Amino acid sequence: MVPRDPEAQVFVTENHPELRQTKLQPAAELLPATRELEQLGSGRRTQQRVPASEALQVTAALGSSSFHPGVSRDHAVGEGFLATCLALRSSSSCEVNILWAAHQVHHSSEDYNLFTALRQSVLQKYTSWIFNLPMALFIPPSVFAVHLQFNLLYQFWIHTEVISNLGPLEWILNTPSHHRVHHGRNPYCIDKNYGGTLIIWDRIFGTFEAEDAKVVYGLTHPVNSFDPIMLQLRPLAHIWNTFWATPGFCNKLSVIFKGPGWGPGKPRLGLPEEIPVITGKEVPFNPSLPAYLNCYAVVHFAVILDLYTELLGTVTTLSQGTLLLRIGFIILSLTSFGLLMENRPKAGILEIIRCLVFVGVYKLGYLRSQFSSLGYAYEVLFSLCAAFWGIQIMKRITSSKDKHH
Ligand SMILES: [Zn+2]
Numbered sequence: 415m416v417p418r419d420p421e422a423q424v425f426v427t428e429n430h431p432e433l434r435q436t437k438l439q440p441a442a443e444l445l446p447a448t449r450e451l452e453q454l455g456s457g458r459r460t461q462q463r464v465p466a467s468e469a470l471q472v473t474a475a476l477g478s479s480s481f482h483p484g485v486s487r488d489h490a491v492g493e494g495f496l497a498t499c500l501a502l503r504s505s506s507s508c509e510v511n512i513l514w515a516a517h518q519v520h521h522s523s524e525d526y527n528l529f530t531a532l533r534q535s536v537l538q539k540y541t542s543w544i545f546n547l548p549m550a551l552f553i554p555p556s557v558f559a560v561h562l563q564f565n566l567l568y569q570f571w572i573h574t575e576v577i578s579n580l581g582p583l584e585w586i587l588n589t590p591s592h593h594r595v596h597h598g599r600n601p602y603c604i605d606k607n608y609g610g611t612l613i614i615w616d617r618i619f620g621t622f623e624a625e626d627a628k629v630v631y632g633l634t635h636p637v638n639s640f641d642p643i644m645l646q647l648r649p650l651a652h653i654w655n656t657f658w659a660t661p662g663f664c665n666k667l668s669v670i671f672k673g674p675g676w677g678p679g680k681p682r683l684g685l686p687e688e689i690p691v692i693t694g695k696e697v698p699f700n701p702s703l704p705a706y707l708n709c710y711a712v713v714h715f716a717v718i719l720d721l722y723t724e725l726l727g728t729v730t731t732l733s734q735g736t737l738l739l740r741i742g743f744i745i746l747s748l749t750s751f752g753l754l755m756e757n758r759p760k761a762g763i764l765e766i767i768r769c770l771v772f773v774g775v776y777k778l779g780y781l782r783s784q785f786s787s788l789g790y791a792y793e794v795l796f797s798l799c800a801a802f803w804g805i806q807i808m809k810r811i812t813s814s815k816d817k818h819h
């Protein structure tokens with residue numbers, strides 16, 4: 415059988431001589447699944463070659479697999495090093511103030527579900543490279559790239575309260591239970607369970623904590639806001655202010671590189687007694703909203719999702735200006751939704767501006783839906799919404815005038 419992706423195979427074998435062996439051996443010796451096929455099949459020996467992508471995935475997934483003794487030793491060293499770097503990255507993200515400023519976005523959710531996994535910082539990718547860089551000394555880039563995706567995928571499903579305990583797997587793997595502790599703001603949860611895929615690293619380095627009392631999720635000092643820009647950038651402003659307010663050059667450096675709870679005269683990670691006490695009765699920030707506003711937010715979020723998907727599909731064909739305009743509109747929309755969800759009085763003004771911007775920009779062709787038939791419906795929807803918010807604001811102005819008279 416001809417490899418599905420011959421170019422990929424050439425790339426892999428040229429750049430990673432250890433995989434060249436893969437090319438020469440019958441697939442039956444490489445992939446257990448293929449061996450099974452042979453046993454089940456008609457006895458015809460299939461001289462299958464393993465496509466590069468599959469070879470990579472199998473090698474990466476098994477790591478210290480036994481079918482290539484030379485490769486396995488390198489990969490075992492590489493994997494150990496990779497795991498150490500990832501564990502170091504994870505612990506530093508929580509224990510170094512400037513890195514925490516980025517990572518705290520992920521922890522700012524007071525709910526714990528699969529959406530929490532997607533709640534990520536825009537800044538984190540500018541800091542994680544520091545810990546990824548040393549891996550270049552041991553790990554082929556393609557193996558690293560595959561591992562990174564596995565690592566990322568694995569960490570998605572553990573953000574759930576649905577799975578309580580996984581029995582013996584709790585000893586080795588980072589499970590939903592272990593990661594719930596990582597997201598807790600109870601004093602017993604702080605700076606615990608950094609592991610991404612395996613929990614053994616925390617057990618070895620003494621940062622493991624089993625789930626015990628009811629975990630209350632979020633930051634020790636909750637943000638109480640749905641404003642996405644504020645959530646992303648507020649900690650940086652806090653570091654900036656603390657940096658200038660703290661006397662002494664070494665102290666200033668410590669503000670940046672020690673823990674978020676550090677202050678002059680305190681241990682590196684701050685004082686445990688300063689962590690607010692948790693009673694278990696804390697409730698997530700959730701301002702009460704009229705039902706129509708919840709429906710409004712759902713509909714408009716679906717429209718933004720449509721515009722975003724269209725943007726992803728056409729990103730390489732757009733000019734820088736159009737790209738910036740579309741990204742700007744998505745950020746404006748998310749900010750406006752945040753203010754609406756907080757039931758702020760001025761949210762209506764921003765929403766009018768957003769709706770009018772949409773109608774204008776859509777008419778000029780700078781924004782586009784994936785479904786061209788929806789264009790007219792969107793224009794009508796946004797025009798009606800602008801009128802609706804206009805009426806709401808007029809009502810508010812007249813009622814406040816009546817109160818004054
Ligand atoms: Zn974390």
Ligand SMILES: [Zn+2]
Nearest residue numbers: 520531573593
């Ligand atoms: Zn998480």
